[in-house]
Amino acid sequence: MTATVIDGKAFAATVREKVAAHVTRLKEEHGITPGLAVVLVGEDPASQVYVRSKGKQTVEVGMQSYEFKRDIDITEDELLALIAQLNADPSVHGILVQLPLPAHLDSDLVINAIDPAKDVDGFHISNVGLLGTGQKSMVPCTPLGCLMMLRDHHGSLSGLNAVVVGRSNIVGKPMAQLLLGDSCTVTIAHSRTKDLPEVVRRADIVVAAVGRPEMVIGDWIKPGATVIDVGINRIEKPEGGTRLVGDADYASCAAVAGAITPVPGGVGPMTIACLLANTITACCRANNLPEPEGLTA
Numbered sequence: 001m002t003a004t005v006i007d008g009k010a011f012a013a014t015v016r017e018k019v020a021a022h023v024t025r026l027k028e029e030h031g032i033t034p035g036l037a038v039v040l041v042g043e044d045p046a047s048q049v050y051v052r053s054k055g056k057q058t059v060e061v062g063m064q065s066y067e068f069k070r071d072i073d074i075t076e077d078e079l080l081a082l083i084a085q086l087n088a089d090p091s092v093h094g095i096l097v098q099l100p101l102p103a104h105l106d107s108d109l110v111i112n113a114i115d116p117a118k119d120v121d122g123f124h125i126s127n128v129g130l131l132g133t134g135q136k137s138m139v140p141c142t143p144l145g146c147l148m149m150l151r152d153h154h155g156s157l158s159g160l161n162a163v164v165v166g167r168s169n170i171v172g173k174p175m176a177q178l179l180l181g182d183s184c185t186v187t188i189a190h191s192r193t194k195d196l197p198e199v200v201r202r203a204d205i206v207v208a209a210v211g212r213p214e215m216v217i218g219d220w221i222k223p224g225a226t227v228i229d230v231g232i233n234r235i236e237k238p239e240g241g242t243r244l245v246g247d248a249d250y251a252s253c254a255a256v257a258g259a260i261t262p263v264p265g266g267v268g269p270m271t272i273a274c275l276l277a278n279t280i281t282a283c284c285r286a287n288n289l290p291e292p293e294g295l296t297a
C-alpha cells in the first residue's frame, strides 16, 4: 500500500482563506478588525523566525498584528504589567507569549496571567480544564491542526483506536483530549510505555509527538492506519548540510499506512493557520457574534 499524503500546506491555505473571508465580514458588517498580540522576550533565533512568520500571516488574512519585543532581562513584574495592559485592550482579541521564556521568568505564572478568553495558544489552566471536561475552550494550535486534518480525511473519528505517542502539555495531552472528544478510543504512550511497537500496532490513528527523529517506523504501523507526524527535527545529511525530518520514518511508514502527513508540509503549516483560526474565534466570542464553522474543536 502507498499512503495518501495529507497535504498540510494546502489544508492550511484553505484554513487561512476561511479566516480571511470571516475577517472581511467582521470588518464590513460590524466594523471590527481582529487583533493578535505576540510577545517575544529575548533574541532566540528560532522564536524570532516563528514570530515573524506569525506576524506576516496575521496581516495577510487582514487582521491587526501587534508585536511586543522585550529585552531578555525584563522582570516578571514588567512582563505581567504588559499582559495586564493587553488583557484590558479591546482591540487585542488574542495574546500569545512566545515560549520558551528565559529561565528567570515563571512560564506558568505568565501564561496564567493572560485573560483565558484571549489565550489563543490554549495553554491557560482554565482552557486546559475546559478542554479536559469537554467544554468550549481555546484549543492548543498544533493538536487543533491535527484534529482538523483527521476530520477532513476520515469524516467521523468515532470508535477509531488512536495512539498518541508523547504526553507533553502542548501536544500529546491536548491531542488525546481532542481525540477523546471525537469518540476515539485513546491510548497515550510515553517514554515508560512497555512494548511501544505493539501498542502502536493497535492504532487506526497514530500521532507521533516525541521529539525523536524518525523513531516511529513502518513495522509498528497497522496496514491502512493514518499517521500524523508532529515532529520537527533537523538532522545532518551524510553528504553535509541538514534536513528536516519528523518523529516518524516517512518512507517505511508511508509504505504501510493508509494516509500520512509529510515533514515538512504536514502538521507544521497548520499550527500558525490554527493560531489565526483561534484569534477569529476569540474575536467572535468577545463580540457575541457567531463563530465561523469548522475552525475550532
Ligand code: NDP
Binding pocket: 142, 165, 166, 167, 168, 169, 170, 171, 172, 189, 190, 191, 192, 193, 196, 208, 209, 210, 211, 212, 230, 231, 232, 233, 247, 267, 268, 271
Ligand atoms: P516534549 O519533549 O515536550 O515531549 C516529548 C514526549 O515524547 C514526552 O512525553 C516523552 O515521554 C515522549 N518520548 C520521548 N522519547 C520517547 C520514547 N523513546 N518513547 C516513547 N515516548 C517518548 O515534546 P513536544 O510535545 O513539545 O514536541 C514533540 C515533537 O513535536 C517535537 O519533535 C517538536 O519539535 C514537535 N512540535 C511541532 C510543532 C509543530 O508546529 N508542528 C509544535 C510543537 C512541537 P516522557 O513524558 O515519558 O518523557
